[in-house]
Amino acid sequence: MSAELDALRAPTGFLDHESPAVRAFVDKALAKAGLTDAPAGPEGDIAKAVALYYAVRDGIPYEVYGADLSHRGLSASGVLEHGLGFCVHKSILYAAAVRAVGVPSRLYYGDVRNHLASPRLRELVGGDVFRFHSLAVVHLDGRWVKATPVFNKMLCKLYGITPLDFDGRSDSLYHPFDSDGRRHMEFLHVHGEFDDVPYDLVVDGIKTAHPRLFASAHTTTSGSLVAEATSAV
Template sequence: MGTGTPGDADLAATYFLDHDSPEVADFVARSAPADADPTTRAVALYYAVRDGIQYEVYSADLSRAGLRASSTLRSGTGMCIHKSILYASALRSIGIPSRLVLADVRNHLTSDRLRSLMGGDVFRHHCYTKVHLDGRWVKATPVFSRRLCRLYRITQLEFDGRTDSLYHPYDLDGRQHMEFLHTHGEFSDLPYDRIVRDLRIAHPGLFAATMRVVDGSLERDAVGAAERR
């Protein structure tokens, strides 16, 4: 799908982007001022997802049910796919078109343990969101919380609804942090079967047969690394 005029599919409720659910409706009502303009509401929802939902790769539920926006709100945690689905769903609930973007990236907030489980520092199917505001598409990544950015010493990503919010290439110490290697495309709904197939092939040591990531904690990894330095 291109980046042109949004269609009905970019506003639709789906199994994964279930913005017609009570959980998403309540989240939006609590997070975005009803009397504000669309850009202000989109920005408010960005920060509500970024800092209100814990970013965690370990133990993430990548089953069909676990990836629904309503499920992420109930659990309060998720990785990039979960949080981007939630943000896209919340946007659609207030009439703002949204899409999911999947890309392969190098150095996806990796600790030594996570790099070992992933089989390297390239992560398949990193996910972010595209938002249609004021007649144009803007990229938004409401993924790494303020706390995790502080622990891993990377610049937190801000979003103003007008300029793209993507990962900075360097961390606060000048080390290369993230490199986008390949974009798989933009999607009005989550291509679940493709994601499951590709993740199992690319990262067999990271995922259990049930598509739940192995146990652990990114915060514990960061604290442990700091203590060893």
């Protein structure tokens, strides 16, 4: 088990936590949370994982449009370079960030039904089922917990969704209802958990399921979720 967990702390081409960009992101988040000199052990790991969760959730805008799904674009450092992304990008960044502080991580993919998509996004996606929704799974205090640092607080407010919190001890998944009690998201199918980004599976799966969402081979069409939410008010 120890060897398996050690492997899940290691950098990869996608989870490139040894890169200067990811290191700087992690150092800044821990410093902001006052955890630069946090003691080793389960409590310190949990505190760091929670701080990094909020750094990814609110520090990287959630955006489906103009997203880069190239190999570079789906590396943690590439996500930071581009400065935005959707669930796939933000989960990769979080999985890399926690590995940087010694916390094992994996990536989780599943299909979900999202009842609160904007009309334009629903049209581009081809309905309300989104393929290969992603989150991270982290090993803290002897157990695996799910973490979804995806929708940032500002976007949640615009769409009337309660932001997802994370305490490092229980799963953080999409709430099934929004802040007004309306159904928001439900999981339909699990593709599995992976030690690294299964690039072809994920990217080909998204492109096959949602071809109209793409403006080019690896870039989604332009737009703004914030603008769509504002115009709907």
